[in-house]
Amino acid sequence: MDELKLYTYIAVFGSFALYFAIAWWARAASTSDFYVASGHVGPVQNGMAIAADWMSAASFISMAGLIAFLGYGGSVFLMGWTGGYVLLATLLAPYMRKHGKFTVPEFIADRFMSRTARIVAVICLIIASLTYIIGQMKGVGVAFSRFLEVDYGLGLGIGMIVVWFYAVLGGMKGITYTQIAQYCVLIFAYTVPAIFISLQLTGNPIPQLGLGSTLADGSGTYLLDKLDQVVTDLGFAQYTTASMDNRLDMFAYTLSLMIGTAGLPHVIMRFFTVPSVKAARSSAGYALIFIALLYTVAPAVGAMARLNLSHTIEPEPGQHIEYEQRPQWFKDWEVTGLLEFEDKNNDGKIQYHADENINELVTVDRDIMVLANPAIANLPNWVIALVAAGGLAAALSTAAGLLLAISSSVSHDLMKGLFFTNLSEKRELLAGRITMTLSILLAGYLGLNPPGFAAGTVALAFGLAASSIFPALMMGIFSKTISGKAAVAGMCAGIGVTLLYVFQHKGIMFIPSTRFLGAMPENWFFGISPNAFGAVGAIVNFTVAIIVTALGSKAPEKAKLMVDNMRLPGRSKQQVSGH
Amino acid sequence: MNQQVKEQQGLNETQELANELYWRANLRLIGICLSIWFLVSFGCGILWVEPLNEIRLGGYKLGFWFAQQGSIYTFVILIFYYTRQMNKLDKMFAVKE
Numbered sequence: 026m027d028e029l030k031l032y033t034y035i036a037v038f039g040s041f042a043l044y045f046a047i048a049w050w051a052r053a054a055s056t057s058d059f060y061v062a063s064g065h066v067g068p069v070q071n072g073m074a075i076a077a078d079w080m081s082a083a084s085f086i087s088m089a090g091l092i093a094f095l096g097y098g099g100s101v102f103l104m105g106w107t108g109g110y111v112l113l114a115t116l117l118a119p120y121m122r123k124h125g126k127f128t129v130p131e132f133i134a135d136r137f138m139s140r141t142a143r144i145v146a147v148i149c150l151i152i153a154s155l156t157y158i159i160g161q162m163k164g165v166g167v168a169f170s171r172f173l174e175v176d177y178g179l180g181l182g183i184g185m186i187v188v189w190f191y192a193v194l195g196g197m198k199g200i201t202y203t204q205i206a207q208y209c210v211l212i213f214a215y216t217v218p219a220i221f222i223s224l225q226l227t228g229n230p231i232p233q234l235g236l237g238s239t240l241a242d243g244s245g246t247y248l249l250d251k252l253d254q255v256v257t258d259l260g261f262a263q264y265t266t267a268s269m270d271n272r273l274d275m276f277a278y279t280l281s282l283m284i285g286t287a288g289l290p291h292v293i294m295r296f297f298t299v300p301s302v303k304a305a306r307s308s309a310g311y312a313l314i315f316i317a318l319l320y321t322v323a324p325a326v327g328a329m330a331r332l333n334l335s336h337t338i339e340p341e342p343g344q345h346i347e348y349e350q351r352p353q354w355f356k357d358w359e360v361t362g363l364l365e366f367e368d369k370n371n372d373g374k375i376q377y378h379a380d381e382n383i384n385e386l387v388t389v390d391r392d393i394m395v396l397a398n399p400a401i402a403n404l405p406n407w408v409i410a411l412v413a414a415g416g417l418a419a420a421l422s423t424a425a426g427l428l429l430a431i432s433s434s435v436s437h438d439l440m441k442g443l444f445f446t447n448l449s450e451k452r453e454l455l456a457g458r459i460t461m462t463l464s465i466l467l468a469g470y471l472g473l474n475p476p477g478f479a480a481g482t483v484a485l486a487f488g489l490a491a492s493s494i495f496p497a498l499m500m501g502i503f504s505k506t507i508s509g510k511a512a513v514a515g516m517c518a519g520i521g522v523t524l525l526y527v528f529q530h531k532g533i534m535f536i537p538s539t540r541f542l543g544a545m546p547e548n549w550f551f552g553i554s555p556n557a558f559g560a561v562g563a564i565v566n567f568t569v570a571i572i573v574t575a576l577g578s579k580a581p582e583k584a585k586l587m588v589d590n591m592r593l594p595g596r597s598k599q600q601v602s603g604h
Numbered sequence: 605m606n607q608q609v610k611e612q613q614g615l616n617e618t619q620e621l622a623n624e625l626y627w628r629a630n631l632r633l634i635g636i637c638l639s640i641w642f643l644v645s646f647g648c649g650i651l652w653v654e655p656l657n658e659i660r661l662g663g664y665k666l667g668f669w670f671a672q673q674g675s676i677y678t679f680v681i682l683i684f685y686y687t688r689q690m691n692k693l694d695k696m697f698a699v700k701e
Contacts, residue, residue, distance in 0.1 A: 102669035247663030
């Protein structure tokens with residue numbers, strides 16, 4: 026046990042030391058400006074950095090756990106969080122890069138020639154990013170509570186402090202090399218345990234193939250068939266066909282995540298700094314390769330974790346393990362309160378079943394699955410330690426990126442761009458830091474009572490981005506007639522409808538006691554869950570904007586010329602100096 | 605109108621036409637990519653998952669495979685296909701950066 030602790034400290038502090046060292050080294054190499062520096066970085070490295078920025082606690086810690094318990098239904102996360110890159114590469118990134126601005130609200134203000142549009146875009150961006158950070162906080166809290174063996178609440182508090190330091194040390198996020206290192210730590214930590222477990226279970230070292238192979242126990246049964254049988258024996262729905270509530274909901278959920286991906290400001294921002302339009306297209310491709318590496322392993326991690334968990338609790342059908350003989354990882358997670366056992370029939374054994382009346386594993390937080398997975402599979406301690414470091418790298422890099430997106434939009438777009446145009450650089454920076462601190466406090470508070478599992482909460486953020494920012498950007502590029510008024514009306518309607526729907530089912534600002542229609546699926550509009558409602562919000566956004574335009578609000582001639590210019594790679598007027 | 609102005613006008617019109625053709629070719633390419641994008645994910649992964657699940661790919665049911673593996677591989681290929689075709693188009697229309 027002490028050995029594990031030692032390894033965990035070495036892995037976590039070692040990886041942090043590495044990031045800081047690289048940040049310091051890269052800073053010395055390019056003192057003046059990191060925008061210029063990123064101009065020298067090839068699309069492969071840039072893609073790696075985007076992947077690190079993009080893959081958060083939701084991807085690393087939470088997603089495979091959700092898939093483990095949702096089975097086929099969990100596919101929405103896999104398709105949704107990768108499919109968005111096709112939209113980015115074809116519909117947004119090249120044109121926005123050509124236009125050459127550094128923040129999303131700036132682009133919207135230019136194209137729609139409207140201050141109001143800029144303010145609305147900033148507000149939408151803040152709401153979406155803040156919701157996203159709540160999800161990260163949950164992930165950080167889970168990781169720290171396990172790592173330091175404390176209660177979840179305390180783990181969250183420590184996480185908040187670490188995120189604060191990390192984000193305020195700020196600039197380092199912009200340095201591509203640090204993110205490349207973070208990607209390497211993250212992907213190594215994710216795939217190594219997966220390879221071990223795949224080898225153990227199927228004899229095939231490649232998890233993507235292992236998932237489709239036969240078990241290594243000599244039975245000749247396929248792993249997925251075995252899993253289907255095990256979970257149905259326990260009364261759960263069949264793993265490979267278990268659907269989310271209904272077909273329409275799955276459809277909307279996937280769509281919402283995809284267009285949300287293309288609409289999240291911290292991802293789009295990455296494409297503003299690539300050296301050319303051509304590089305904008307290929308960077309999206311390389312980023313997706315690096316993301317796909319984790320995303321195609323995740324379903325194997327999920328399925329194998331579920332199988333191992335069931336096996337540990339019930340080694341043979343009908344033979345449950347004694348609570349007193351529970352493995353060490355079980356005890357460790359009990360400390361965090363995220364895994365709970367209640368001996369309902371007083372037989373001293375652990376029964377795990379779909380039926381709530383006889384199920385004795387009363388709490389199994391899905392977010393613990395990836396972190397607990399290597400221990401459940403009895404992997405060596407250094408592998409378990411590695412996963413902790415990887416999870417923290419994922420959560421911290423994304424949280425810092427989002428906090429920077431929020432603070433830059435408040436200090437740069439809102440304060441300097443609109444209200445105090447003569448704000449000094451020092452004051453702008455201070456405003457940014459204050460915004461960051463407030464965001465962490467708010468996100469931490471809401472993270473104590475998160476509206477769902479980390480990946481579920483993050484899904485809400487995507488819905489909000491999908492319903493507001495994506496449609497505005499797309500119409501700005503693909504239509505020459507949509508005016509500022511139309512875009513403002515569309516964004517307000519889209520995010521308004523989505524927020525209303527989410528709040529009425531999940532509570533205002535996700536505080537459960539304030540919900541006014543009940544969270545129950547019976548009250549859902551056409552059976553669409555709040556997490557998936559962003560797709561409907563986006564349709565509302567498009568429709569409202571088109572109606573307002575049809576009513577006679579036309580974009581000025583200058584906007585048309587701007588759109589023409591955007592669509593043609595040509596010589597771009599990228600101002601490298603930035604702001 | 606003197607000769608020079610006329611020529612300039614002609615050139616502008618040709619350029620505009622070329623730009624229009626370039627944009628249309630781009631739109632067609634986007635159309636192809638997004639159709640495939642839709643077919644593999646929403647089609648094979650969600651809408652037709654049950655009939656596809658009748659077919660097996662090793663231990664995978666095919667519909668399940670599309671939803672958790674196949675669609676992701678296709679997305680990667682799609683972006684690189686789009687990038688390559690656009691580079692060709694850029695060359696053809698001589699748009700340079």
